[in-house]
Amino acid sequence: MxxxxxxxxxxxxxxxxxxxxxxxxxxxxxxxxxxxxxxxxxxxxxxxxxxxxxxxxxxxxxxxxxxxxxxxxxxxxxxxxxxxxxxxxxxxxxxxxxxxxxxxxxxxxxxxxxxxxxxxxxxxxxxxxxxxxxxxxxxxxxxxxxxxxxxxxxxxxxxxxxxxxxxxxxxxxxxxxxxxxxxxxxxxxxxxxxxxxxxxxxxxxxxxxxxxxDEFLERYKLVRGGTGALSGELRKKLIGYKENSFGFTGLIRAAELPQGQNLEVSPADIESVMIYFEKEQKQ
Ligand SMILES: Nc1ncnc2c1ncn2[C@@H]1O[C@H](COP(=O)(O)OP(=O)(O)OP(=O)(O)O)[C@@H](O)[C@H]1O
Incomplete structure (x- = not known):
């Protein structure tokens, strides 16, 4: 109960x-x-x-x-x-x-x-x-x-x-x-x-x-990629992201993870989930 x-x-x-x-x-x-x-x-x-x-x-x-x-x-x-x-x-x-x-x-x-x-x-x-x-x-x-x-x-x-x-x-x-x-x-x-x-x-x-x-964390993944990897389509799927001169790091819903792209995928932690969600509206 x-x-x-x-x-x-x-x-x-x-x-x-x-x-x-x-x-x-x-x-x-x-x-x-x-x-x-x-x-x-x-x-x-x-x-x-x-x-x-x-x-x-x-x-x-x-x-x-x-x-x-x-x-x-x-x-x-x-x-x-x-x-x-x-x-x-x-x-x-x-x-x-x-x-x-x-x-x-x-x-x-x-x-x-x-x-x-x-x-x-x-x-x-x-x-x-x-x-x-x-x-x-x-x-x-x-x-x-x-x-x-x-x-x-x-x-x-x-x-x-x-x-x-x-x-x-x-x-x-x-x-x-x-x-x-x-x-x-x-x-x-x-x-x-x-x-x-x-x-x-x-x-x-x-x-x-x-x-x-754990279920909360499994819903999201951190993705990293080089500058060329941040396509318009991927940008739309990312909850939030940060760019630097080497590429980008962002948060994505696990279900939305694109297949066959050269992205580095790692588990999300609570702090990253919060940070990228809070960046969401700024894009
Ligand atoms: N009595 C009040 N009258 C008008 N606005 C209020 C009142 N109490 C809180 N707020 C507003 O409601 C919003 C939410 O405040 P709240 O204190 O619930 O946030 P919080 O998540 O606990 O923040 P923090 O982590 O800083 O403690 C704030 O914008 C605050 O200014």
Whole structure:
């Protein structure tokens, strides 16, 4: 069963529109949500949680309509959108006291374990934490009420590589028993290579693709060729390309790969897919 299903979510701002965003996530998996700055990731995550009022669409969580069961379902969700900087002068333990009241299943021992794991002192004030420590603290808060679904906006930004690796390992531990799922947005494509099972890619407020990671990558190929190889026909088929004095490199849908041409073909990686898709309109 899907733990999260988003259907035709839409939201219009004066200069931006989220258009019929649809995707779903099953129990026991990690989904990476990618897209460049301003693509609509935060707006989507906030709309899912009704922190931004969507103009249309349905969100179903654990089989229930979120708009009708928001309070009950929020007990089952851990979310982190933008850290904890709105309580700069408060001690970590004071912030935790305020947060724990919202959750029936808040687990003090678990929260304490996370503080230890993340080397956070409960007597420190939020403003005394580095950016990375604030992220860890926000994660500890999001993880301490036995949530089934974690919705995290850029949880690894601001973390050093070692801390990032720790967090990604923690994500994997959290989903191991198949009872939880994680939806997290990121710009760091290596995070996705490391731990995402599914990828959802948003561009200009529209979902380009939402698929299992390997399937997502198998859809595209990188092609390289000399200057003469970039015919008009090939140009049309390429999603995006870069030219230099030796020739070109581009991205193509695997199904569109031309046969019998002298092209060097290699597997696509997530970063290249994003880069060439974002170049698409400039041609
Ligand atoms: N409250 C608002 N009013 C008007 N426009 C908004 C509002 N919030 C966001 N936007 C616009 O919506 C667009 C999408 O923003 P959003 O924060 O969802 O992008 P994002 O993909 O999360 O970007 P980033 O990676 O930079 O965090 C942007 O153009 C932004 O300016």
């Amino acid at each position: 899907d733990i999260l299903s988003v259907h035709n979510l839409s939201k219009k701002y004066e200069r931006f529109e989220l258009k019929n965003v649809s995707f779903s996530l099953e129990h026991g998996y990690i989904m990476g949500f990618i897209g460049r700055n301003g693509a609509g990731k935060t707006t989507t995550l906030k709309s899912i949680l009704n922190l931004v009022h969507a103009d249309g669409g349905q969100v179903t969580i654990l089989g229930q309509d979120f708009s009708r069961n928001e309070l009950e379902l929020k007990q089952k969700i851990g979310f982190m959108l933008g850290g904890t900087t709105f309580y700069p002068k408060k001690k970590l333990k004071t912030v935790a006291d305020a947060v724990r009241r919202f959750y029936d299943e808040w687990d003090d021992a678990l929260f304490s374990d996370y503080l230890t794991k993340f080397a956070l002192d409960p007597d420190k004030k939020v403003e005394e934490l580095s950016t990375g420590m604030q992220v860890k603290f926000a994660l500890a808060l999001a993880l301490s009420h036995n949530a089934k679904l974690l919705i995290l906006d850029e949880p690894t930004s601001g973390l050093d590589p070692v801390s990032r690796d720790e967090i990604l390992e923690l994500f994997q531990e959290l989903i191991e028993d198949g009872k939880r799922s994680i939806l997290f947005s990121t710009h760091i494509t290596s995070d996705l290579e490391k731990c995402a099972d599914y990828i959802t890619y948003i561009k200009n407020g529209e979902i380009v693709a939402s698929a299992e990671k």
